[in-house]
Amino acid sequence: MKIRSLYLLLVLVFLTIVSCKKDDDGVVFVPPQNLSEIFVQDEAKLQAYFETHFYNYEEFANPQPGFDYKIVIDTIAGANSDKISLKNSPSFGFNSVEVNSSNFGTVKEESIAHKIYYIIARQGVGASPTFADSTYVQYEGSLLDGSIFDSSSAPVWFDLTTNIPGFSQGITSLKAGGDFIENGDGTITVNDFGIGAIFMPSALAYYSNSGNSGIPAYSPLVFKLNLVAVSEIDHDRDGIPSYMEDLNGNGNLSDDNTDIDTENSTQRFLPNYVDSDDDGDGKLTRDEIIINEDGTIEFPDADGDGVPDYLDKDTK
Structure with missing residues (x-):
């Protein structure tokens, strides 16, 4: 389950120093490379991979008895020279996520939209998860060269708020089962x-x-996924599903903190x-919203200032 535990460590590492080396004067800290530089390198690696690899789309299109419904990615060469590349596959797509260099402690301040690419071999029949849900998923993580660094032989539950952004955002392209x-x-x-x-x-x-x-620095990653089930989460049980508490819409719940000034003290x-x-x-969020019988939520604004009561400390 390294996609979870490594990410929790990563947050701390990125906020301090990531790598270092020694010289005659002691330890010299080396900041991470600039986001724009790595962005160009990673995008080139991914595009080259998409152009030279394919997945077993023919088996999914016409499944034979005994087919295990597992994605197999291989190189377009030799007997596979006529295969359709990942890039040209009808099931190929991408989502965009804004990434800020402040997450990594780089010298240059930058914000760049990054793409999470995906292949949908079989779309599920259930609900799609949000980036803040819990998912029951079987997975295999690998480098672009095929080296596997993590996998699960059976489905496991993941709280997506604890996973790396590419995983928690990328899995939203799939749907769960029945x-x-x-x-x-x-x-x-x-x-x-x-x-x-x-x-x-x-x-x-x-x-x-x-x-x-086994994950080298600056490595693009591949995850093969079976999304079995999805469960919506309300982490603080305040009546508002966690995905709805992403006020700035950036897919990162950690930077939405309405009462941060009070909490600083x-x-x-x-x-x-x-x-x-x-x-x-001093009044619980649950007591400042209205949860209807059908599960929909209303957000009263008692003073009509455009800020709902549960986010407005001036109304009680």
Whole structure:
């Protein structure tokens, strides 16, 4: 489960110093390379990969008895010279995510839109997750050369807020499977789940954090995914699903903190999605919203200033 544990470590590393070397004067700290430089390099690597590789689309289009419904990616060469490349596949697409250099401690301040590419081998029949949901997923993570650094032989639950951005954002392109079916022997079957692969630049993975679990610095990554099930999460149980607490819409819940000024004085620092009183006015968020019987949510604005009560510390 390195896509989770490594990311938690990465946050701390990127906010300090990522790499260092020694000389006669002691330790010299070396900041990560600039985001714009790595962006160009990663994009070139990914495009070359897409042009020279294909996946077993023919098996998915006409599945034969015994087909295991696993994505296999191979090089376009020899007997496979006539295959359709990933780049030209009808199931190939991408999502864009804005990346800020402040996440990595680079010298140059930059903000660059990065693409998460994907292949949908089989779209599921259920719901698509948001970047803040919990997903029941089987996965395999590898480098562009095919070296596997992590995998799960059976589906596992992932809280996507704890995963690397490329994973939590990329998996939203898939849909989950159908209903859980009890088999009578203690096992459960889910049919028609989503099957795909996502391809991400290093800025949406581990960037310069080298030496961890066989992932070199500045490595674009590939994840093959089976998205079995999705569960919406309300981390602080305030009645607002966590994905709705992304106020600036950047897919990062950690930088949405309405009462940060108040929290600075108490050293709490709770982003809204894990804060049961988002505006710090002493009244719980759950008591400042209206949850209807059908699950829809209303956000009253008592003083009509355009700021809903649960985010406005001037209203109680």
